[in-house]
Amino acid sequence: MAILNLIFECFWFLLPGYLANSAPVFARKINFLDYPIDFGKKINGKRLFGAHKTFRGYFFGIIVSILTVYVQTLLMNNPFFMEHSILNYSNHNFLLLGFLFGFGALFGDSVKSHFKRKIGIKSGKSWFPFDQTDFVFGVLIFVAPVFIPSVVHMAILVVFSLLMHLTFVYIGYLLGIRKQPI
Template structure:
């Protein structure tokens, strides 16, 4: 029984470890919003059928921040992998993954968010209004799908990462709201 509990715990930690660059990439645009560099909407203000493509809140600055933070977190994980405690936390050796893997899944995370925003605009859901569960899983799906370009992880890991990411997203948004970083709780 202790071995089974250990294996389940290890699996959850591996899922969390794989999720970290995706999760931080998703948070990066929020922390970069005070930077004026590239504060230009991705859709450049264009509309389709009188509806903005993505809206003012989706900027090139946010995309760049997500890609850079995703890459930085991955490179930190890759560095930490030299220590045995961190070696157990991955599905595959991060040393064998290409150096740009973090940027790739970071881009996947912000791309997933863009796709969701596109559909929110089509459904007349205002920017900043919650669209459960899509607001909580869009970036996770984007990051995981883009990870397929380089690495395969078990389907059970995908499902676990989606659930963990969903719960962590809710928790971090609530904390951000209480700290005054976010305007919306959800």
């Protein structure tokens, strides 16, 4: 039972990052702030981040993260969530915390995309395990000024996120939503 509690604590902690990382996919058809964050700039003929990293994605990712942290803050009055949270959200400004989770997740993904371009991996192609864990490291770095999880929690965050990502990507592949199984 202790391991399930740890997994839930990690999931609950990283939920704003998970949702922020997913939000750009759902917002991609919205014609708002559809400008690349790298402004089309290139280094050695390669885009810094690529055309898929947009201000729209950051905007919606951060908004979703802020809303998620707001709900988590409200739920801190519930004994279940108080007992199973590694971070007491009600002790922090939900706007700041939501921004840090959202921006951290998206920035981690953007940094990984930069290195993918740099070593010649095309957009949409898998770069295991970095595609599955980039946002976790971004969240951990940007949330660190406010909260640092234990080493055990950090390890579970990375492993659980990797396994969860692989599971959902494979389901997407089986449903015909994704072209590659990983």
